[in-house]
Amino acid sequence: MDGTTDFDPIFEDDRLWSETLVFPHPAKLDDEAMDYYFPEYDGRWSRQTKRAMENFAAKGLEMNSNWALENQFWSCPGCGRSKPEIFRKSANGILLAKLELHHDHLWDEGLRRPEKLLGPEWKGKLMEGATVVMDTIRSLVVRFDEALVCSECNAADGKAKKAVDADPSFSFAAAEIRTFAKAMPHHDHEIDVDAAKAVWDGERPGFERRVAILDMLVDDLAAGRLQRRLEGRLRVDRRMFQRIGAEENLHKAFLRSAKGTVNTGLLQTMRSDFLARSVQKDVVRRERTKTVVRRPTDEEYSSYVPENVARKWAETGEDWTCPCCGRGKRASMRLSSKKKWTGTIRAIAQHDILLDEDEITLRERLFPGFPNDLHLQEMRWVDVCSDCADIETRIGQSRRDLADVYLSIDQMRSSLADVGDNVPHEIDFDLAVEMSGSNWRYRHAGEAVSAFISLRNSFRSRMDFASERKHLRQDTFAQLDFELDVRHRIENAQERKDIMAMFRDGDYSRARKRSQWW
Ligand SMILES: [Zn+2]
Ligand SMILES: [Zn+2]
Numbered sequence: 001m002d003g004t005t006d007f008d009p010i011f012e013d014d015r016l017w018s019e020t021l022v023f024p025h026p027a028k029l030d031d032e033a034m035d036y037y038f039p040e041y042d043g044r045w046s047r048q049t050k051r052a053m054e055n056f057a058a059k060g061l062e063m064n065s066n067w068a069l070e071n072q073f074w075s076c077p078g079c080g081r082s083k084p085e086i087f088r089k090s091a092n093g094i095l096l097a098k099l100e101l102h103h104d105h106l107w108d109e110g111l112r113r114p115e116k117l118l119g120p121e122w123k124g125k126l127m128e129g130a131t132v133v134m135d136t137i138r139s140l141v142v143r144f145d146e147a148l149v150c151s152e153c154n155a156a157d158g159k160a161k162k163a164v165d166a167d168p169s170f171s172f173a174a175a176e177i178r179t180f181a182k183a184m185p186h187h188d189h190e191i192d193v194d195a196a197k198a199v200w201d202g203e204r205p206g207f208e209r210r211v212a213i214l215d216m217l218v219d220d221l222a223a224g225r226l227q228r229r230l231e232g233r234l235r236v237d238r239r240m241f242q243r244i245g246a247e248e249n250l251h252k253a254f255l256r257s258a259k260g261t262v263n264t265g266l267l268q269t270m271r272s273d274f275l276a277r278s279v280q281k282d283v284v285r286r287e288r289t290k291t292v293v294r295r296p297t298d299e300e301y302s303s304y305v306p307e308n309v310a311r312k313w314a315e316t317g318e319d320w321t322c323p324c325c326g327r328g329k330r331a332s333m334r335l336s337s338k339k340k341w342t343g344t345i346r347a348i349a350q351h352d353i354l355l356d357e358d359e360i361t362l363r364e365r366l367f368p369g370f371p372n373d374l375h376l377q378e379m380r381w382v383d384v385c386s387d388c389a390d391i392e393t394r395i396g397q398s399r400r401d402l403a404d405v406y407l408s409i410d411q412m413r414s415s416l417a418d419v420g421d422n423v424p425h426e427i428d429f430d431l432a433v434e435m436s437g438s439n440w441r442y443r444h445a446g447e448a449v450s451a452f453i454s455l456r457n458s459f460r461s462r463m464d465f466a467s468e469r470k471h472l473r474q475d476t477f478a479q480l481d482f483e484l485d486v487r488h489r490i491e492n493a494q495e496r497k498d499i500m501a502m503f504r505d506g507d508y509s510r511a512r513k514r515s516q517w518w
């Protein structure tokens with residue numbers, strides 16, 4: 001035996017067992033395959049949806065993610081209608097397929113109450129554990145749990161509340177909506193105001209008592225009588241009975257075997273890939289045929305100089321097309337409201353996934369503190385038309401609650417609801433926000449790649465500087481050596497030398513050879 005004999009853990013080691021997992025690429029599946037892989041879900045691809053589109057002779061479809069994420073055989077706990085009965089055609093000829101999460105507004109009141117009674121800084125003033133107690137209080141006082149209902153039932157709740165002048169913090173539960181919403185297949189509900197009034201009158205004493213309990217408990221909490229200690233508390237997803245359970249094992253085994261590959265990211269984006277393939281938001285076209293789109297004349301096109309990034313526009317050839325929307329230069333020009341031609345080519349940052357095992361090994365060795373579950377390459381710039389470049393900006397403006405917005409080119413493309421020559425894009429914001437949200441891992445991965453690159457570059461420039469100044473070499477080496485030793489905890493002197501050499505040459509192949517000994 002030379003000590004390097006490989007063993008194949010999968011086939012020859014009976015201490016381990018294995019299973020091959022197959023995951024679909026929703027973006028690449030045809031409708032039948034979507035049916036096969038996602039039988040308990042729904043989408044624009046389902047037979048049920050396509051049949052409805054035909055039966056209603058609909059011009060388009062507006063299907064939201066709640067609809068897609070619920071079984072095709074579902075019926076509303078309010079009106080009792082099934083999905084095929086809920087389909088409804090809008091005045092514009094669009095088939096509507098929307099379900100909503102309906103919640104008791106007393107829950108929101110529970111969020112406002114401590115602020116009203118104790119001031120905006122209440123969380124800071126109270127003792128540790130106060131937010132946990134607040135959540136408990138809120139779940140105690142609400143009349144019903146969040147429920148999935150059809151959009152007509154959700155709307156009926158709001159209309160009935162107004163009609164009977166109920167307290168704004170009051171909401172009708174699904175079963176109560178049933179008593180006053182006159183439901184018909186394919187139509188909006190009509191509301192029996194008397195029946196709604198009877199429910200409100202009947203529930204009012206209980207509702208008022210709940211508000212009083214809320215106030216009383218918030219008061220007790222503020223006085224420190226309801227404190228909850230949290231020492232030793234287990235994370236909700238790490239309770240004892242869950243540990244080493246099926247989900248944890250599967251997830252860990254998957255991450256172990258997919259580490260450093262695109263597959264890690266694919267599992268993470270499965271949900272948004274599914275939604276991109278399933279929901280649809282056909283916009284009601286503002287009759288564009290009437291207001292004829294102004295196209296640039298040959299003269300206007302050839303003399304056009306964009307206000308911004310004019311040079312890139314001039315340098316870009318006629319055969320260029322935007323990798324996102326597919327339009328060329330001429331098609332991406334458009335007339336602004338001030339009757340000026342606008343449109344340019346802009347560069348957007350894209351992060352590709354890093355697959356080089358050597359570099360991954362080196363990065364994880366140097367920066368073990370990052371999650372390191374996704375590795376990105378250095379940022380690259382991609383030229384897109386200005387309408388596409390604006391997608392992320394517009395998401396950021398419409399959703400200020402989002403920490404950062406990032407979409408890959410493919411995701412940007414699937415968020416385009418409508419693309420036309422010489423007109424702005426119609427963007428499906430809900431979908432774009434959903435996709436951007438599922439890219440949260442890019443944030444840490446982006447920080448990790450910056451940390452690695454700035455370390456490498458600073459080593460390089462200091463080594464370059466010293467190489468021309470003989471008297472500095474010794475000190476520089478000592479400094480870099482110290483930095484790797486102390487800041488990055490590389491304890492082996494030879495390894496530190498190797499890392500410096502790898503930084504200098506940009507060749508990381510030693511990293512993995514080394515890793516066999518780590
Ligand atoms: Zn309903
Ligand atoms: Zn509601």
Ligand SMILES: [Zn+2]
Nearest residue numbers: 322325385388
């Ligand atoms: Zn474009």
